[in-house]
Amino acid sequence: MMGTMPDLITSAELRRLLESHADIRILDVRYRLGFTDGHENYLAGHIPGAVFADLEGDLAGHGAPSDGRHPLPADEELEQAARRWGIRQGQMVVVYDDARSLPASRAWWALRRAGVTDVRVLDGGLGAWRALGAAIEKGEIMPAVGDVVLGRPGSVDVLDADQVAGWGGVLLDARAPERFRGESEPIDPVAGHIPGARNLPIADVLTADGRFRGPSAIVAAFEAVGAGEEVPIAAYCGSGVTAAQLALAGALIGREVTVYPGSWSAWSNTPGRPVETGPVPAEADPLED
Secondary structure, three states: OOOOOOOEEOHHHHHHHHHOOOOEEEEEOOOOOOOOOHHHHHHHOEOOOOEEOOHHHHOOOOOOHHHOOOOOOOHHHHHHHHHHOOOOOOOEEEEEOOOOOHHHHHHHHHHHHOOOOOEEEEOOHHHHHHHOOOOOEOOOOOOOOOOOOOOOOOOOOEOOHHHHHOOOOEEEEOOOHHHHOOOOOOOOOOOOEOOOOEEOOHHHHEOOOOOEOOHHHHHHHHHHOOOOOOOOEEEEOOOOOHHHHHHHHHHHOOOOEEEOOOHHHHHOOOOOOOOEOOOOOHHHOHHHO
16 A cells, blocks of 8 residues: 655755755645644744645544544545645645644655655754754745655455454554553543553654654564564554554564544543543453463
């Protein structure tokens, strides 16, 4: 599904490409849960040539609570957004943010599953770019409308709640451990996790400064929760954004991760769905399967 192109790019690599006038479309996907200042922060300073992409307006749809907070946008709506961003057919796309590559990973995932073959996440995001001493510009970039033609994947390669309930592989929950265990739930109506899920917090595949850890460390994190090469892997989180970042981590080590976009926000808003709390029982240790 995801192709074979590289999925990450460093700030130094991106700067060299820009200096060589390579044909790149850069998307600034700044977003933080509970804040609406992503566009304002973009206007105050962004990577030269970057176009603002709105996670909630363009990379997510809107529906009933049982659809989750960030359901997938309709295929045709994503294509319209991609064209507004100026993406041309066959063009390399680089996405970044200032939030540990979380919203950028959602953009990577959405565009890759829609057939854009060369999408790369700026590892370390805007912080890494600034640390390099690279140029920053202010104001809005309004590109010419692009001609990219996106696929129409619809519900292919994603899971709904019924499919999650019957999932035969390893189901990973990318939320923080206290939310997985049901000790804390600041957003959704019910605390806990989907029965049978394993907790792989997204922090376990990232460094302290928000870059992805090396392949061997990511492999170890996946295998510690039973997500080896030989089993189907699915992921969810609070609203389907962090799960996309876990899918990117999987892609970095050659493991396909199927995302449940509705995630906990959909599951917990659907009456009758079972809920577990507490840690995974020792007798269900996936390493002994």
